[in-house]
Amino acid sequence: MSKTTLAIIAAASAASGAAITATIFSGRNRKPNPTPTSAPFPSSTTSAPLPSQVHHLKELIPPVNPNGLFQYGFPGPVNDLHPTLSTTSAFDRRTRNPIWVAEHITPASISANNADRKHSIFEEDLTIPEKFRAKLKDYYRSGYDRGHQVPAADAKWSQSALDQTFLLSNMCPQVGDGFNRDYWAHFEDFCRRLTNNYPSVRIVTGPLYLPKRDPDDGKWRVSYEVIGSPPNVAVPTHFYKVIFAEDGKPGGNVSLGAFVLPNARIDSEKPLKDFEVxxxxxxxxxxxxxxxxxxxxxxxxxxxEVRCSIIVREYMDRHKDLMGTSPGKKVLPASR
Known part of the structure; x- marks a missing residue:
């Protein structure tokens, strides 16, 4: 992709094939915010102030104090940062979904088999205030899976670590058949198989709420379903993963991968690279x-560096062999 290419995120569905649901413009030349180099009102020992800095004395003492509101409490927003044994996450109280969830996997952590998900249960996250947290009843008959952001299979090195992946603060409403139980699960499998190539892999996963062009007036709008009783929990339109595959050397190289997938049924034949952004x-x-x-x-x-592709396997087979087959090294041009 050239530097002038726009980053277009395309959603896929089995019913209608690939469909563009969001366009994100990729600006390459970012200008840093200017840093003030002097106080707004120079002292008498410096040069004279600019005309725009000259004020009548009485204007220097504001007659109001907006910050006085804080005596009654800070209104927010507040993002709940929550570390567990297997995850670190930031929670969005408005959508009742995580903003991002980070994990770290290694060959040792993935190959360990010290826990079983049949002993785990979905639980509300009591570290989040009751009126802001997602609740078990919100998902009841919603038509959506409680979709792990960090998969339980990545935390089998400890029963406690695995149990903590079942907190609802690690969940978002996900389409089940064709996505959470299929393509998304194959994508999670790809991430685990990276530990065959890299000694350390860090992954950040989270929801997105992307705009879609209205076919009637051509304008872009953000629209998403909300589930629960009362409706609290936002249904993301898309999900992302940002992958940091580390070579394990001090100050070494990091192979970066970024992917955005629609929260929709995706045909298993769809190439993973179609979702790279x-x-x-x-x-x-x-x-x-x-x-x-x-x-x-x-x-x-x-x-x-590696072949970014999924391996379609049945659910039980996928969990029998978590390491799977290495994505393998990608064949690079001889000139590289």
Whole structure:
């Protein structure tokens, strides 16, 4: 993809095939915010103030104090940061969904088999205030799965760690048949298989609420379903994963991959690379920053290092062999 190419995120559905549901413009040349270099009102020992800085004395003492509101409490927004044994997440009280959930997997953590999901149950996250948390009853007969953002299969190294992946703060409403139980699960399997190539893999997963062009007037609008009683929990239109595959060396290279998938049935024949997007496309859509401290010299593109493809397997077979087959090294041009 050239530097001038626009990042277009396409949604797929088995009924109608690929359909464009959001366009995120990928601006490459970001200008940093200007940093003030001097106080707004210079002292008498400095040069004279600019005309725009000259005010009548009485205007320097505001007659109001908007910050006085804080004596009654800070209104927010508040994003609940919640670390567990297997995840770290930030929760959005407005949508009752996580904003992002981070995990870390290694060959040792994936190959361990010290826990069984049959002993785990879905639970409300009591660390989130009751009026803001997602509740079990919100999903009842909603037509959506309680979709793990960090999959339970990634935390089988400990029963406690696995249990914590069943907190509703790690869930979003996901289409079940054709997505959560199929293509999304195959994508999670791909992430686990990366540990055959890399000694350390970090993954950030979360929901998106992307605009769709109205066929009648051509305008872009954000529209999503809300489930629950009363309706509280937003149904994301899409989900993203940002992958950091580390080579394990101090100051070593990191292979980055960013993907956006529609919350819809996806044909199992759909190539995973069709959902690859620039990281900054996700950043703009989610209002987040990724890898700001990772120098360009250490960055690699994941899908240029390995074959970004899924392996379609039955659910039980997928859980019998969590490591699966390595994505393998991608054959690169001889000139590289």
């Amino acid at each position: 620039p990281i900054d496309a996700i950043e703009r859509a989610a209002g987040l920053d990724f890898a700001t401290e990772l120098p360009a010299t250490r960055r690699r593109r994941l899908c240029e």
